[in-house]
Amino acid sequence: MNLAAVDLNLLVALDALLREENVTVAGQRVGLSQPAMSHALARLRELLGDELLVRTGRRMHRTALGHQLMPTVRRLISDLEATLLSRRGFEPSTSQRRFRIAANDHAGAVMLPALFARLRSAAPGVQLDVLPQGDGLPLELATGELEGAIGTFLDVAPPLVDRVLFREGFACVIRRDHPIGRLTLRSYLELDHLVIASPGYGPGVVDFALEARGLARRVAMRVPHFLVAPAIVARTDLVLTLPRRVLAVATDRRLRVTKPPIPLSDFAVQLVWHRRSDSDAGATWLREQIIACARSL
DNA sequence: TGCGACAATATCTAGGGTCG
C-alpha cells in the first residue's frame, strides 16, 4: 500500500467509526453528514479489504480487524493531537478546548464545584466533561481519551503518573433524633449500616479496621452514590461512615455527625495522568488548575 | 403492518489539481 495515495483524513473517520460503532454518530463526532461517513467507511473497506463494521440487526459491530486496529488508530490520532496542540501552546482565555476527566463520586463532589469556578474564570471557553471511572481507565488515559482521573488509585505504575491532591478522613452520621445515645463501638456494631458501594474509598477501610479487631458490621443497605446516603440516614436508624469532606457538600440539618468509634486510617485522593500528556500544554494547564484547586480545599 | 432509526445509494456541487 502506498501511503501517499491514502487520504489520512480516513484515519480520523476510522477512529470515530471504530469508537462509536455507529455511522451517524461517528459522522457527528467529526463534523460529517451520515452519507459522507458512510462513504468514508466504504473507502476504508476498499482500502483495508475488510468490512471493519458489520451490521447485526439495528447495530453495527466491529469485525476482528476493526477490533484489532482500534487501539492503534486511537493512539495515532491522539499522538497527532497532542503534537499539534503542544506546538500551538495553550491560551486559556481564548481556548475552546473540551477537556475530559474521570472522577469518582467523592472526588467529584469535593473538587468539581471549585474546579469549575476556577476554569470558568480563567478559561471561559473551555468545556469540562466529567465521566465515571470505568475499568478501561488506563487505556483511556493512554489513548488520550481522558486528560486525567481524580480518585483513589492503589497501584499507579509508569507510564501513569500520580499526585496526591489531598488526604481524606472519615466521619459517622446518624439521624439527629436517633434513639441511641453516644455512638460507641458497641452501639456502632449493634446498628445496621448503610454502605456506599462506590469503588475506591470508604467501606473497605472500615471493614478492614473492624476485621483487624475480629469484628464485623451488619450491612443493611448499599447505595452506589453517596449524595443520596445522608437523606436515607436522616429518615432511618441506619449509621453511615463516609469521607468527611462529603458532609460539606451534602449537609442535612437532620443529621448528627460524630467521630468514628474506631480509628480509621485516612486515604489519599490522587490525580492520575499518562506521561504522554506531559507534552500537551492544555492538559498540563488543566492539571495545574486541579492541583491548585485541591490546595485551596 | 406502520413507524422510526439508521445504513447505503444516487445524484449533484464545489474545490483543488493538472495540463495546454
Added chain:
DNA sequence: CGACCCTAGATATTGTCGCA
C-alpha cells in the same frame, strides 16, 4: 489563466430491521 477532471461531501431517497 481557463478548461477539464477527480474526489469528497451534501441532499434526497431507498432499503433494512426491530418494535409496538
